[in-house]
Amino acid sequence: GNSVTQMEGPVTLSEEAFLTINCTYTATGYPSLFWYVQYPGEGLQLLLKATKADDKGSNKGFEATYRKETTSFHLEKGSVQVSDSAVYFCALIPTQGGSEKLVFGKGTKLTVNP
Amino acid sequence: EAQVTQNPRYLITVTGKKLTVTCSQNMNHEYMSWYRQDPGLGLRQIYYSMNVEVTDKGDVPEGYKVSRKEKRNFPLILESPSPNQTSLYFCASSSWTQYGYTFGSGTRLTVV
Numbered sequence: 001g002n003s004v005t006q007m008e009g010p011v012t013l014s015e016e017a018f019l020t021i022n023c024t025y026t027a028t029g030y031p032s033l034f035w036y037v038q039y040p041g042e043g044l045q046l047l048l049k050a051t052k053a054d055d056k057g058s059n060k061g062f063e064a065t066y067r068k069e070t071t072s073f074h075l076e077k078g079s080v081q082v083s084d085s086a087v088y089f090c091a092l093i094p095t096q097g098g099s100e101k102l103v104f105g106k107g108t109k110l111t112v113n114p
Numbered sequence: 115e116a117q118v119t120q121n122p123r124y125l126i127t128v129t130g131k132k133l134t135v136t137c138s139q140n141m142n143h144e145y146m147s148w149y150r151q152d153p154g155l156g157l158r159q160i161y162y163s164m165n166v167e168v169t170d171k172g173d174v175p176e177g178y179k180v181s182r183k184e185k186r187n188f189p190l191i192l193e194s195p196s197p198n199q200t201s202l203y204f205c206a207s208s209s210w211t212q213y214g215y216t217f218g219s220g221t222r223l224t225v226v
Contacts, residue, residue: 032212043204044157044217051212089157093211101147101172102206102215104157 006105023090031092120218137205146188
């Protein structure tokens with residue numbers, strides 16, 4: 001079946017540190033891949049997406065590249081800020097059957113200290 | 115402003131008392147979906163709809179009902195709520211799911 005595995009948290013970094021949150025997936029065909037962010041007390045916001053292999057999604061200094069060969073979509077940011085503290089979810093939508101459903105990873109909580 | 119609006123944001127109710135959580139989107143999206151978020155279990159889909167009068171079960175539909183009589187609205191109905199339905203609920207909509215969903219702000223439901 002379709003699934004997403006992302007690194008367990010929590011992750012604690014100092015401001016201006018480099019961030020990587022690993023995400024790998026299992027799916028048939030070529031799913032679309034997403035990173036969502038959930039700030040405390042809020043809903044999920046789409047952070048970035050990629051719809052085909054080798055696409056790079058980017059937004060607000062965050063980047064992730066769709067790697068078909070390693071079935072990965074790791075989230076990176078070169079210099080995190082305190083305001084980036086949130087829970088990050090990797091997700092996919094499969095292209096074969098059940099294409100309406102987002103399949104989420106468990107989420108990774110990031111805390112950035114000043 | 116393009117958005118998905120859920121109401122109420124917070125709700126405390128008693129076991130067995132029917133309730134409805136409303137969801138409305140102003141983006142003319144075809145796809146709408148309900149998710150619940152629980153600690154340790156992540157986000158799970160309850161129901162989804164591909165268009166007016168077209169709905170289908172997600173991963174955890176037991177104890178829930180939905181309807182899609184209008185394109186913009188997708189209410190979630192709990193006919194007889196139980197404590198195991200205490201959760202954070204999100205409604206989401208999309209015009210083309212391959213581009214992702216837009217989520218509402220969530221409804222925190224407590225059933226006592």
